[in-house]
Amino acid sequence: MTEDFWFWLLLLGVAVVGGGRLAFRWLHIARVIEDTPTSRVRSAAQGYVELSGRGRPLGEAPTPAPLTGRPCIWWHFRIQKRTESRVNGRKRVSWKTIQAGRSEQPFLLDDETGQCIVKPAGAEVLTGESTTWYGGAPWPSGIQAGSGRRHGGHYRYFEERIYEHEIVYVLGQFHSHSSAGQDDSGEQVRRLLEQWKKDQQGLVDRFDRDRDGQVSVKEWELARAEAVQEIQQRRLERPAQPMLHSLGPPPDGRLFLIAAFPGSDIARRYRRKAMLAFAGFVLATYALGWTLQAVFG
Numbered sequence: 001m002t003e004d005f006w007f008w009l010l011l012l013g014v015a016v017v018g019g020g021r022l023a024f025r026w027l028h029i030a031r032v033i034e035d036t037p038t039s040r041v042r043s044a045a046q047g048y049v050e051l052s053g054r055g056r057p058l059g060e061a062p063t064p065a066p067l068t069g070r071p072c073i074w075w076h077f078r079i080q081k082r083t084e085s086r087v088n089g090r091k092r093v094s095w096k097t098i099q100a101g102r103s104e105q106p107f108l109l110d111d112e113t114g115q116c117i118v119k120p121a122g123a124e125v126l127t128g129e130s131t132t133w134y135g136g137a138p139w140p141s142g143i144q145a146g147s148g149r150r151h152g153g154h155y156r157y158f159e160e161r162i163y164e165h166e167i168v169y170v171l172g173q174f175h176s177h178s179s180a181g182q183d184d185s186g187e188q189v190r191r192l193l194e195q196w197k198k199d200q201q202g203l204v205d206r207f208d209r210d211r212d213g214q215v216s217v218k219e220w221e222l223a224r225a226e227a228v229q230e231i232q233q234r235r236l237e238r239p240a241q242p243m244l245h246s247l248g249p250p251p252d253g254r255l256f257l258i259a260a261f262p263g264s265d266i267a268r269r270y271r272r273k274a275m276l277a278f279a280g281f282v283l284a285t286y287a288l289g290w291t292l293q294a295v296f297g
Contacts, residue, residue, distance in 0.1 A: 009288070009291065009292075012284050012287050012288040012291065013288065015280060015281075015284035015288075016281060016284045016285050016288055019277050019278070019280040019281030019284055020277075020278075020281045022273075022274075022277040023274045023275075023277035023278040023281055024274075026270045026271070026273045026274035026277060027270070027271065027274040029255055029257075029270045030267045030268075030270035030271045030274065032171070032254075032255055033050070033171065033257075033263055033266055033267040033270070034267050036048075036049075036050040036171065037050065038050050038051065038052055038263060039051055039174075040111055040113045040114070041053070041109070041110075041111050041113050041114035041115065041116045041245055042113035042114040043113070044116075044174050044176075044245070045174070046174060046175060046176060047173065047174060048171075048172070048173060048174070048250055048254060049171075049172075049173075049174040049247070050169070050170070050171045050263065051109055051111060051116060051169075051170050051171075051174070051247065052109075052111060052167065052168070052169045052170075052262065052263060053109045053110050053111030053112070053116075053167070053168065054109070054110045054111075054165050054166070054167065054168070055073045055074075055107055055108070055109060055110075055162055055163070055164060055165065055166050055167075055168040055260075056073070056107065056108040056109075056110050056115070056164055056165070057073050057107055057108070057164055058105070058106050058107050058108055058117065062163070062164045063075070063103065063105055065077070065159055065161050066101065066159075067079075067140055067157055067159045068131065068159055068161075070161060070163075071163075071164070072161040072162055072163050072164070073105075073107040073162055073163065073164055074102075074103045074105075074107060074120055074125065074127075074161065074162040074258070075102065075103045075159065075160070075161045075162075076100075076101070076102040076103070076125065076127075076159070076160050076161075077099075077100065077101055077102075077157070077158065077159040077160075078097055078099070078100045078157075078158040078159075079097070079098055079099040079100070079138065079139070079155060079156070079157055079158075080095040080096060080097050080098065080155065080156045080157075080158070081095065081096050081098050081138070081154060081155055081156075082094075082095055082153075082154045082155070082156070083095070083096055095156055098138065099138070099139075102125075103120065104119075104120060104121040105120075106118060106119045106120070106246075107120070109168055109170060109247070114245060115245070116170075116174070116245040116246065116247050117244065117245065117246040117247070118168070118170055118172075118246075118247050118248075118258065119246060119247065119248040119249075120258055121248075121249070122248075122249045122256060123170075123172070123249065123256045123257060123258045124255065124256065124257050124258070125162075125257075125258045125259070126257075126258070126259035126260065126261065126266065126269070127160040127161060127162050127259075127260050128162070128166065128260040128261065129160065129161055129163070129260075130158065130159065130160035130161075131157075131158070131159050131160075132156065132157065132158045133156075133157055134153040134155065134156050134157070135153045135155050135157065136153040136154060136155065137155060138155060140155075140157050162258075162260045163260075166260045167260065167261070167262060168258065168259070168260055169257070169258070169259045169260075169261060169262060169263050169266060170247055170257065170258050170259075171255060171256065171257040172247045172248055172249060172250060172256045172257070173247065173248055173249065173250040173251065173256075174245065174246075174247050175245070175246050175247070175248075176243045176244065176245045176246075177243065177244055185228075185231060185232075188231045189224070189227045189228055189231055192227045192230065192231060193223065193224065193227050196223065196227070203215060203223070206223075207219045207220070207222060207223045207226075209222070
């Protein structure tokens with residue numbers, strides 16, 4: 001058997017396995033999106049949720065994207081170098097990635113009931129805008145990405161972005177906590193007791209119950225109990241603190257998705273991709289069967 005046979009056999013086998021797995025995965029993602037109801041930030045339950053709202057920068061201004069400099073709340077870029085080789089006397093052109101990066105800077109999602117900090121590290125991200133252009137240097141000079149048409153050059157630049165005020169859909173692990181932080185009660189009691197100990201005479205006057213001029217071990221335990229009560233009372237009198245909401249990757253490995261589209265559009269996109277992958281799976285399976293039948297009869 002020729003080397004070409006084994007090459008095509010391997011290629012078709014990979015297409016069958018890959019097409020089947022992609023079809024199953026993308027269909028699963030579409031069903032997860034369709035089956036998960038959209039929550040509101042103010043009333044969202046703790047755990048795995050779906051949110052949708054306007055994207056906003058976490059700081060005062062959006063972050064400039066690295067290649068184009070356009071202000072945005074999330075970006076991803078890739079720089080590739082053109083390489084040429086000859087296979088069986090034919091010239092083959094390929095592109096090798098030499099630099100790549102993506103934003104891990106958190107941003108805000110605002111759905112008018114509240115704001116949620118989105119931590120994009122590790123998310124699958126779908127954007128509404130991407131730009132591809134060409135040049136002659138390993139790093140583009142200036143903003144040259146207006147048309148996206150090829151202008152020649154040995155380098156290809158790709159960048160995608162999510163802009164401020166775009167509708168952003170997120171699916172991930174939701175968590176809320178007080179903006180005042182979770183103070184350790186034991187640490188607060190210890191600091192209060194240290195403060196009382198600095199005034200030894202006041203400590204004796206307050207807790208020396210048998211009037212022997214010193215605070216005994218039993219009397220010190222009473223002082224500790226009173227410090228605990230005072231810390232608890234301070235917490236009750238403290239004004240209610242606003243809640244901070246954040247969303248990040250689920251700890252159990254479930255889908256973590258960020259997209260600059262409404263959820264219904266995302267589900268349709270994944271269903272279309274699943275159909276195409278399934279069609280590729282069927283064609284590759286047929287071609288593999290035909291090839292084996294032709295060779296082995």
